[in-house]
Amino acid sequence: MNISDLQTATTRAAQLRTEINRQRYLVHVLNREEMSEAALDSLKHELFKLEEAYPELITADSPTQRVAGKPAEGFTKVQHERRMLSLNDIFDYQELPEWRERCAKLVGTERMNAAQYYAEVKLDGFAISIMYQDGVLQQAATRGDGTTGEDVTMNVRTIEAIPLNLVIQEEGLTQDIRELAQNALRGRFEVRGEVYISKADFSELNQIQKELGKPEFANPRNLAAGSMRQLDSKLTAARRLRFLAYAVPTDCGQSTHEQEHQLAKALGIPVEPNSRLCASVEHIQTFLEEWEEKRKTLPYGTDGAVANINDRALFEELGVVGKAPRGAVAFKFSAEQSTTVVRDIVLRVGRTGAITPTAVLDPVRIAGSTVSRATLHNADEIARKDIRIGDTVILQKAGDIIPEVVEVILGLRPESAQRYQFPEQLYGVPVIRREGEVAHYVDVTAVARVAEGEGEAVVVDEIFKRKLEHFASRGAMDITGLGEKVVSRLVDAGLVNSFSDLYTLTVQQLLTVEGFADLSAQNLVEAISESKMRPFQRFLFGLGIRHVGAETAVTLVGFLRDFGTPGQGMLLRELVGILRDVTLEQFTALPDIGPVVAESLYQYFNNEHEQDVLDQLINLGVVVPLQVPEQGGEGVFTGKTVVLTGTLEGYSREEAAEIIRSNGGKISSSVSSETSYVLAGDKAGSKLQKAEQLGVAVLSEDQFNAMLAKN
Numbered sequence: 001m002n003i004s005d006l007q008t009a010t011t012r013a014a015q016l017r018t019e020i021n022r023q024r025y026l027v028h029v030l031n032r033e034e035m036s037e038a039a040l041d042s043l044k045h046e047l048f049k050l051e052e053a054y055p056e057l058i059t060a061d062s063p064t065q066r067v068a069g070k071p072a073e074g075f076t077k078v079q080h081e082r083r084m085l086s087l088n089d090i091f092d093y094q095e096l097p098e099w100r101e102r103c104a105k106l107v108g109t110e111r112m113n114a115a116q117y118y119a120e121v122k123l124d125g126f127a128i129s130i131m132y133q134d135g136v137l138q139q140a141a142t143r144g145d146g147t148t149g150e151d152v153t154m155n156v157r158t159i160e161a162i163p164l165n166l167v168i169q170e171e172g173l174t175q176d177i178r179e180l181a182q183n184a185l186r187g188r189f190e191v192r193g194e195v196y197i198s199k200a201d202f203s204e205l206n207q208i209q210k211e212l213g214k215p216e217f218a219n220p221r222n223l224a225a226g227s228m229r230q231l232d233s234k235l236t237a238a239r240r241l242r243f244l245a246y247a248v249p250t251d252c253g254q255s256t257h258e259q260e261h262q263l264a265k266a267l268g269i270p271v272e273p274n275s276r277l278c279a280s281v282e283h284i285q286t287f288l289e290e291w292e293e294k295r296k297t298l299p300y301g302t303d304g305a306v307a308n309i310n311d312r313a314l315f316e317e318l319g320v321v322g323k324a325p326r327g328a329v330a331f332k333f334s335a336e337q338s339t340t341v342v343r344d345i346v347l348r349v350g351r352t353g354a355i356t357p358t359a360v361l362d363p364v365r366i367a368g369s370t371v372s373r374a375t376l377h378n379a380d381e382i383a384r385k386d387i388r389i390g391d392t393v394i395l396q397k398a399g400d401i402i403p404e405v406v407e408v409i410l411g412l413r414p415e416s417a418q419r420y421q422f423p424e425q426l427y428g429v430p431v432i433r434r435e436g437e438v439a440h441y442v443d444v445t446a447v448a449r450v451a452e453g454e455g456e457a458v459v460v461d462e463i464f465k466r467k468l469e470h471f472a473s474r475g476a477m478d479i480t481g482l483g484e485k486v487v488s489r490l491v492d493a494g495l496v497n498s499f500s501d502l503y504t505l506t507v508q509q510l511l512t513v514e515g516f517a518d519l520s521a522q523n524l525v526e527a528i529s530e531s532k533m534r535p536f537q538r539f540l541f542g543l544g545i546r547h548v549g550a551e552t553a554v555t556l557v558g559f560l561r562d563f564g565t566p567g568q569g570m571l572l573r574e575l576v577g578i579l580r581d582v583t584l585e586q587f588t589a590l591p592d593i594g595p596v597v598a599e600s601l602y603q604y605f606n607n608e609h610e611q612d613v614l615d616q617l618i619n620l621g622v623v624v625p626l627q628v629p630e631q632g633g634e635g636v637f638t639g640k641t642v643v644l645t646g647t648l649e650g651y652s653r654e655e656a657a658e659i660i661r662s663n664g665g666k667i668s669s670s671v672s673s674e675t676s677y678v679l680a681g682d683k684a685g686s687k688l689q690k691a692e693q694l695g696v697a698v699l700s701e702d703q704f705n706a707m708l709a710k711n
């Protein structure tokens, strides 16, 4: 939440504390989890950031001031020789340079500019400290409160990954590390790291629990922690615990954090193998981006990564603030849930006139991307979840799916928040809801694109923009460069009022539109022209006939194929002609077409205005082959790829394309070394140049005719 005044910050911090404490009570006392850990973390982080910006807000009882884990009864207490610290979390890449700047204030920009970092994947396990005396494991302790931990030596001795005796591993050892290792074997030597359970072992252990009819373990981290704190080490041994070291606090002469890893390894102690040196915070970001993606492939759970300033002296000099060193940060990988604030609810008119409400959010990182909008689907959904402007909500994103609002955190609702009312009008046009439908619609017959009043004109334009976006989209006519922004500009400029207007657009016209220059205008005109050759099923889909999706379009093509000569392709005029004669009964009889779709198709092909639109497209030479034959017929162009450019005298571009296809060739829209021929007509442009550059054979219209004659 972006907060710029103390008063708002004070209220927000108090609300956050109450909510976080309530969640703690629910989970720990009532054993009831109302909110995911990720959502709760997100609230804690917001509070932490607020207290960072306004330190006067920190109270002794704030959840951010909690010191982890008082030592439990039953284990002997161990005094740590050096405090076991924790780390400050960061959630955004932009916090990396901020961290560097904070350090630079203390030690100078120059030194920070020269600093290197050691980045490592952060294991989601349980921290322990292991003490060796003259190379022999002497004692192991939990972190406890950082100063005093619990003696878990017996349990640690059951973990096979941890050597009971340190032995120098000569393989690949350099002289400087050998010296450090020799020092480590004399006197006291401490190594710290994470005890964990692998993902595979965890699911196997849970499988066993299930078979025994016992409750399953919640997550690997809790299981690892629980296992370490067993008084009976036989139970610990059964849990298949593993260990990876991340630091050597004992001074063995190492000067960098990287050397600590190398040293541990040289002594036969495992370290996380994916750690690496980073020359700058930008390199750290690359590391983080890489592992945020690849973490799924790791055999252990991780919730983030740690960046340490590599130089030990610099790290020490930066010191400690609170319970964390300044010289290291933990970057938290984004969870699939997060919390944020709804700033506004905006309405968008779709191509059917249906209105979709969208929440405008404070930007938040979730599952690897930053999100600032979420669809609210419809009025019922808003009412059911009672989402109000100003509410703090839990946002969820699973996989690549669009983020959705899971629920409102009622404890954080501002007093002023009003229940959301769906408006009765949009741009002055009545909003209606049809019997039995969840969506609201704007009440205009946008079909004719004739607007009564000013508001209506806006709505009609909005609907048409959505239709045009759909027509140009990937699965339909696939017109590169005709996205949401360009569509909006073309319609607003009055240049495109129907699909057919696209095909008469000129470079000169486009140059009058914001954002266009020579090249972009030329490219768009070309892309539009190329779209004339899309297969019929794509064209049908692109028309945006209600209820006609890509599947239905394919069904219709199957039906039409019975009328054509296989392999030859049929032109748009014929195809449309056939469809106009189909009766409602015939549509209904088609496989996979139900009465609603049949009715919609029948209406469309009998609607005068829609048919005018189609006629215009036909007249403009939008010639859509019924089928693009995989290999086409056989002929002079078999196995050849041809690119068309310029204007031919005897053929339209589409006719030429049809001829090439029926003679076995393939049409491509761009020239590459794979191109067999470029068929160049009058005023051929950049494609001809490209062909000449690449040494691709260029055919004139005469040569083309000659090839066909030989056929």
Ligand code: IVH
Pocket: 084, 085, 086, 087, 120, 121, 122, 123, 124, 125, 126, 127, 194, 246, 247, 306, 325, 328, 330
């Ligand atoms: S460095 C100075 N490196 O995360 C603090 N910690 O959130 C030393 N952890 O207490 C921590 N992997 O239990 C560090 N590669 C790693 C880590 C790591 C896991 C744990 C550790 C620490 C906690 C801090």
